[in-house]
Amino acid sequence: MKKISILRRSAFASPLLLVVALFAIGTTFSVASATDKAELTVAQRSAQIAEGKQIFLKGCSSCHGLNLEGAAIAPSLIGVGAASVDFQVGTGRMPVADLSQQIARKEPIYNEAQTAALAAYVASTAPGPEIPTEAMLNFERDGNTAEGGTLFRTNCAMCHNFAGQGGALTQGKYAPSVMGVEPKHIYEAMITGPQAMPVFADKTITPAEKLSIIKWIKAAENEPQLGGAALGRVGPVTEGLLVWTLGLGLLIGVAVWLATKAR
Amino acid sequence: MTARERVAGTVANYVDERTGAAKWVKKNLTKVFPDHWSFLLGEIALYSFIILLLSGTFLTFWFDPSAREVIYDGSYAPLQGLHMSAAYESTLHISFEVRGGLLMRQIHHWSALIFMAAIVVHLMRVYFTGAFRKPREFNWIIGIGLLTLGIVEGFLGYSLPDDLLSGTGIRIAEAIIQAIPVVGSYLSYFAFGGAFPGEAFIPRIYTVHVLLLPGIFLALITVHLMLVWYQKHTQWPGPGRTEKNVVGYPLMPAYMAKAGGFFFIVFGVTAFLGAVASINPVWLYGPYNPGQVSAGSQPDWYMGWLDGLVRMSPPIETYWFGYTISWNILIPGLIVPGILFTGMALYPFIESWITGDKREHHLLDRPRNVPNRTALGVMSLTFMLVALINGGNDIIATTFELSINQVMWFSRIAIFVLPPIAFVITKRICLSLQRADRELVLHGRETGRLLMLPHGEFVEVHEPISPELAWKLTAHEQAPALALEDVDARGVRRAGGLKNKLRKRMSEANAESIAKPTVNDLKEIEHH
Structure with a gap:
């Protein structure tokens, strides 16, 4: 016991213990977090691709072709990448329900595992944009709201409206609202450019800037209604509508009441 | 006179002696609206x-x-x-x-x-x-x-x-x-x-x-x-x-x-x-x-x-x-x-x-008694409304799931087509309302009570309207169209022929109305 006692009083004891403790915590953390995202083994990966191919053949090949080559009705999927599949299937746009002017967001038909399998299969045929990982999407840490707002107004607001509420495009097409969209899907939309949307490559808008945009969108989404009822955040049209209905309605009602003869 | 009235009177008098406002105020406070x-x-x-x-x-x-x-x-x-x-x-x-x-x-x-x-x-x-x-x-x-x-x-x-x-x-x-x-x-x-x-x-x-x-x-x-x-x-x-x-x-x-x-x-x-x-x-x-x-x-x-x-x-x-x-x-x-x-x-x-x-x-x-003016007003409002709707064409397109091109083409056509239609419809409605007024004055109010006559015929009982209402419905004047002659008394064409023709046509359109009931009309009805 004496030895321990001497060691304990040594000048090196505290720094040494600190190092040991930090090392232990770090190791534990890395082991713990690594178990979350364990890389798939080669065998698991080929099984996933095979599953994806089965889903594809059943659910997608009638339009996109047996070998992803596409047809008159649907584009080729060779080289679209996992990100594109994850966006289109993950937001329920694919498989498509009706072929109107624009394919609308709806409840996803495939679950997460099936979507991942489909994405893996499509990505396995040719390289393309990959699904951003959790680590890449830490917009709370890596984004800047004010910068994101400026970028949004410069690049996105012309179609998606100043507050991300969406807007009209030509011939019945529209830019959908970006409120309530998952950060991953916003990111994927920017790198793949679905439907009428252009691609915002990493050279145009860097990954960090993309995170800023996502952070601003989330801030807009969570912003309390500062001035009262937001009226859809679409500008003066709803304001004018309210003034002609409720505003003038109340005032003319009072005018009629004031001019009524007492009975 | 209470103390309060005395004070108020003194103050009012003080101001009046210096401004002479009393007369003006008295006159204008009683102005009738x-x-x-x-x-x-x-x-x-x-x-x-x-x-x-x-x-x-x-x-x-x-x-x-x-x-x-x-x-x-x-x-x-x-x-x-x-x-x-x-x-x-x-x-x-x-x-x-x-x-x-x-x-x-x-x-x-x-x-x-x-x-x-x-x-x-x-x-x-x-x-x-x-x-x-x-x-x-x-x-x-x-x-x-x-x-x-x-x-x-x-x-x-x-x-x-x-x-x-x-x-x-x-x-x-x-x-x-x-x-x-x-x-x-x-x-x-x-x-x-x-x-x-x-x-x-x-x-x-x-x-x-x-x-x-x-x-x-x-x-x-x-x-x-x-x-x-x-x-x-x-x-x-x-x-x-x-x-x-x-x-x-x-x-x-x-x-x-x-x-x-x-x-x-x-x-x-x-x-x-x-x-x-x-x-x-x-x-x-x-x-x-x-x-x-x-x-x-x-x-x-x-x-x-x-x-x-x-x-x-x-x-x-x-x-x-x-x-x-x-x-x-x-x-x-x-x-x-x-x-x-x-x-x-x-x-x-x-x-x-x-x-x-x-x-x-x-x-x-009453707007119905001047059909042309009323119709022109509704026509202008229709024009403005179509323009206003097109001002929000993008919001309308997304809200009602329409194509913005459709909304725009609708407006492009409607801005020319709808106002004249609105004019005609409004004018017809005005004339119909005039007809209804005439009917009301001549035959009275429909009471909704049905009467079976001894020989089996059903008639609805009409009640005469109040004199106030009858006055309201017949007080307006119905001026005839301007009598503009193209030629003067000696048969010479008047100057400004086109202008006169235009004025004459507009005056005729303006004077179009359903003749309001006269006293003779009423007497004739009572005679029946």
């Missing part, structure tokens, strides 16, 4: 103007009308660190840091929308009842002037904060100025003090918005009201009401109470809107940057029709003698509004030329 809800519509506009003056004065205490570039350091996090103009920064400051500032901003803006809407419904009342006829033509023109200035004042007001939406609006205004042939680009440089947007524009429109136009407004509103006072208010026809009297209640106490109370109600409704509904959320629009634009950028509603006309015009542009003329902006942005507003201002004179009626009128027309 007729009572009808539609006569209160102009008051809504007047009270909104007062609210605008009060809330606007509050806003000037903090607003900084300057394009000077600053870096935002206020409490609204999503804009922190951004470069912006001092005008925009101070608007954010009013919204987020000044106590009651956002409420005041919203009251000011809602009040502006109510002001313009009240002017429009007041104008409709004056138009459809013929209250603009002699001797009130000047007041009509002043009213049109107030409407026009109100549109300009409102536009300048929402342009001041220098947010993304207002900057987009100024950009369109600049385009309209530039579309004026030959001098357009010079005028634009003159207005902006150089190239768009520049640093001069915001301070300039601030002076116009808070000083020049409100001053003109005050002067015009004063004259507007003085003329109402001097010419006396029009009244609806009815028993005992003539062109030479006014039947109603005295200013004191009836209208003092009603008008005073109504002011507070208008203030209350405006404050209610300001408290519960967001308007012009400039912090969401972001600072103005000429490189940015938002989908669904719209003007306020009173400019919406103008935007709608510009949106629907096809891209026509010519390049003649070294000058580009953008007809696509010039026609909808300047020529059409110019024709509309000039026509509106001159309408009292046009109508009096058509009818040849140069007499004074203090009794109002």
Whole structure:
């Protein structure tokens, strides 16, 4: 016991213990977090691709072709990448329900595992944009709201409206609202450019800037209604509508009441 | 005499001895005004103007009308660190840091929308009842002037904060100025003090918005009201009401109470809107940057029709003698509004030329009894409504899942097709209502009681209407069309043949009506 006692009083004891403790915590953390995202083994990966191919053949090949080559009705999927599949299937746009002017967001038909399998299969045929990982999407840490707002107004607001509420495009097409969209899907939309949307490559808008945009969108989404009822955040049209209905309605009602003869 | 009465009397006497006001006050406090809800519509506009003056004065205490570039350091996090103009920064400051500032901003803006809407419904009342006829033509023109200035004042007001939406609006205004042939680009440089947007524009429109136009407004509103006072208010026809009297209640106490109370109600409704509904959320629009634009950028509603006309015009542009003329902006942005507003201002004179009626009128027309005027009014409103709808074509397209191209093509066709249809339908409805009035006077009110006669026939019992109602339904005059001859007594063609022909045709169309029942008609019926 004496030895321990001497060691304990040594000048090196505290720094040494600190190092040991930090090392232990770090190791534990890395082991713990690594178990979350364990890389798939080669065998698991080929099984996933095979599953994806089965889903594809059943659910997608009638339009996109047996070998992803596409047809008159649907584009080729060779080289679209996992990100594109994850966006289109993950937001329920694919498989498509009706072929109107624009394919609308709806409840996803495939679950997460099936979507991942489909994405893996499509990505396995040719390289393309990959699904951003959790680590890449830490917009709370890596984004800047004010910068994101400026970028949004410069690049996105012309179609998606100043507050991300969406807007009209030509011939019945529209830019959908970006409120309530998952950060991953916003990111994927920017790198793949679905439907009428252009691609915002990493050279145009860097990954960090993309995170800023996502952070601003989330801030807009969570912003309390500062001035009262937001009226859809679409500008003066709803304001004018309210003034002609409720505003003038109340005032003319009072005018009629004031001019009524007492009975 | 109580002590209080004695004190009041002494004070009143003191003032009267020095100003001689008693006689004037006594005369004017008993001035009689007729009572009808539609006569209160102009008051809504007047009270909104007062609210605008009060809330606007509050806003000037903090607003900084300057394009000077600053870096935002206020409490609204999503804009922190951004470069912006001092005008925009101070608007954010009013919204987020000044106590009651956002409420005041919203009251000011809602009040502006109510002001313009009240002017429009007041104008409709004056138009459809013929209250603009002699001797009130000047007041009509002043009213049109107030409407026009109100549109300009409102536009300048929402342009001041220098947010993304207002900057987009100024950009369109600049385009309209530039579309004026030959001098357009010079005028634009003159207005902006150089190239768009520049640093001069915001301070300039601030002076116009808070000083020049409100001053003109005050002067015009004063004259507007003085003329109402001097010419006396029009009244609806009815028993005992003539062109030479006014039947109603005295200013004191009836209208003092009603008008005073109504002011507070208008203030209350405006404050209610300001408290519960967001308007012009400039912090969401972001600072103005000429490189940015938002989908669904719209003007306020009173400019919406103008935007709608510009949106629907096809891209026509010519390049003649070294000058580009953008007809696509010039026609909808300047020529059409110019024709509309000039026509509106001159309408009292046009109508009096058509009818040849140069007499004074203090009794109002029931809209149905002047089918042509009513139809023309509905036609103009239809035109404006189609233009207004197209002004929001993108919002309408997304809301109702339509194609914006469909909405635009609908508007392009409807702006030509619907107004004439509206004219014809309105005129037919007016004539039908006249027919119904005639029926009512001659045969009385349908009681809904069925009577079986001894020989089995069923008849409905009609009750005669009250003499008051009969008076109301028959008091109007039905002037015949002007008898304009193409040739004079000696068979020589008169000068200005085309003009006369036009006048004759319009006069005939104007005189079209269902003959109102005469005493002889009634006697004949009773005879049966």
